[in-house]
Amino acid sequence: MGIFSFISEFSGFSNNAVAIDLGTVNTLIAIHGAGVVLREATAVAVAGENQDIVLAVGNEAVEMSGRTPTGLVLRYPFREGVIADYRLAEYMIHDFFKRAIHTAHGHSFYTSPRVLLCVPDCVTDVERRAVCEAVRRAGARDVLVAEEIMAACVGSGLPYDEPTGSMVVDIGGGTVDTAVIALGGIVVSKSMRSGGNNIDRAIIGFVRRKYNIIIGNRSAEQIKCSLSDDDKKQKNIEVCGLNPENGLPKKISVPKTEIEESIRPSIDEIVTLVHDVLSKTPPELAGDIIKNGITLCGGGAYLYGLATAITISTGIETVISPKPFECVALGALEMLNNMRHGKTATMPGMVEQEA
Ligand SMILES: Nc1ncnc2c1ncn2[C@@H]1O[C@H](COP(=O)(O)OP(=O)(O)OP(=O)(O)O)[C@@H](O)[C@H]1O
Numbered sequence: 550m551g552i553f554s555f556i557s558e559f560s561g562f563s564n565n566a567v568a569i570d571l572g573t574v575n576t577l578i579a580i581h582g583a584g585v586v587l588r589e590a591t592a593v594a595v596a597g598e599n600q601d602i603v604l605a606v607g608n609e610a611v612e613m614s615g616r617t618p619t620g621l622v623l624r625y626p627f628r629e630g631v632i633a634d635y636r637l638a639e640y641m642i643h644d645f646f647k648r649a650i651h652t653a654h655g656h657s658f659y660t661s662p663r664v665l666l667c668v669p670d671c672v673t674d675v676e677r678r679a680v681c682e683a684v685r686r687a688g689a690r691d692v693l694v695a696e697e698i699m700a701a702c703v704g705s706g707l708p709y710d711e712p713t714g715s716m717v718v719d720i721g722g723g724t725v726d727t728a729v730i731a732l733g734g735i736v737v738s739k740s741m742r743s744g745g746n747n748i749d750r751a752i753i754g755f756v757r758r759k760y761n762i763i764i765g766n767r768s769a770e771q772i773k774c775s776l777s778d779d780d781k782k783q784k785n786i787e788v789c790g791l792n793p794e795n796g797l798p799k800k801i802s803v804p805k806t807e808i809e810e811s812i813r814p815s816i817d818e819i820v821t822l823v824h825d826v827l828s829k830t831p832p833e834l835a836g837d838i839i840k841n842g843i844t845l846c847g848g849g850a851y852l853y854g855l856a857t858a859i860t861i862s863t864g865i866e867t868v869i870s871p872k873p874f875e876c877v878a879l880g881a882l883e884m885l886n887n888m889r890h891g892k893t894a895t896m897p898g899m900v901e902q903e904a
């Protein structure tokens with residue numbers, strides 16, 4: 550089907566059109582008239598000798614992995630925005646489709662949805678095809694692809710289709726995307742395959758080196774998120790893990806400032822990315838960015854010290870999007886609505902992915 554027949558069919562039959570933000574850590578699905586109907590961890594809990602028995606999908610899988618002792622392995626089918634496990638990705642997406650359609654329409658009658666899929670800028674053509682194929686095999690009828698950063702801009706309520714320039718930075722679990730957007734198109738962009746998961750790894754490495762204690766990914770993520778808690782009186786963070794010398798549980802208290810120091814290189818990396826994009830921004834849009842500021846989105850927008858570091862380093866006010874987690878899915882939904890109303894010219898970032 551060509552893109553125009555896709556669009557015209559969309560106009561007449563949009564109830565079954567879904568926007569998906571298939572992130573490395575979280576998946577969101579939005580449906581016209583219902584908004585965001587699914588927000589689940591991009592995870593599958595498996596068991597068995599060949600890890601071929603699926604026990605749970607999404608948030609339930611993550612919760613289960615903390616409680617169930619034997620044989621369960623928590624798998625994340627996406628890594629840095631691309632498919633790491635094709636079979637599990639397909640299974641998981643199919644499950645998410647069914648749940649999303651049930652939430653939106655109140656029945657489990659499953660009809661192949663039409664999908665607008667958001668992918669990060671750093672994904673290659675081959676990798677994008679693989680994701681689209683998995684989405685199609687999971688039951689989607691047609692798959693359109695939009696740049697994740699464009700959807701983030703739209704969903705953050707920025708003036709994406711006006712002559713004024715907007716700058717967005719999306720800090721996800723596996724990727725960081727940043728772009729300057731004007732007149733409905735991406736003017737300059739850059740991304741890197743590194744995000745919140747790498748910051749967790751930096752914390753794991755730090756506590757192992759300095760305190761000789763082994764902690765898991767989930768503990769590291771909790772430590773990272775607790776930095777942005779408002780509790781200013783709390784000077785230390787309690788860290789629980791295993792003592793590698795005797796294999797016994799160990800609890801220590803680590804000064805917050807030390808954890809902040811351990812994530813500093815990751816913050817610097819993001820600041821450098823922002824600088825790169827700013828340095829390539831046409832001078833006529835630079836004034837707009839200074840005036841409108843920089844908008845952060847994705848879960849990493851909350852990373853302690855990030856907004857301040859960007860503001861100090863660039864001299865440009867940096868704020869967090871009103872809906873940092875949902876803006877990609879909501880933006881993609883708005884793009885679908887624009888298609889319904891025939892405003893397709895404002896969305897040049899979209900391409901139809903051939904099978
Ligand atoms: N308060 C917080 N402080 C720091 N990081 C946070 C906070 N809350 C969530 N995060 C991080 O945000 C990341 C998840 O964000 P998001 O859901 O936007 O990623 P994603 O869309 O799944 O990934 P990607 O876009 O890279 O594929 C995780 O790494 C999580 O640890």
Ligand SMILES: [Mg+2]
Binds near residue numbers: 572573719721722847
């Ligand atoms: Mg994302």
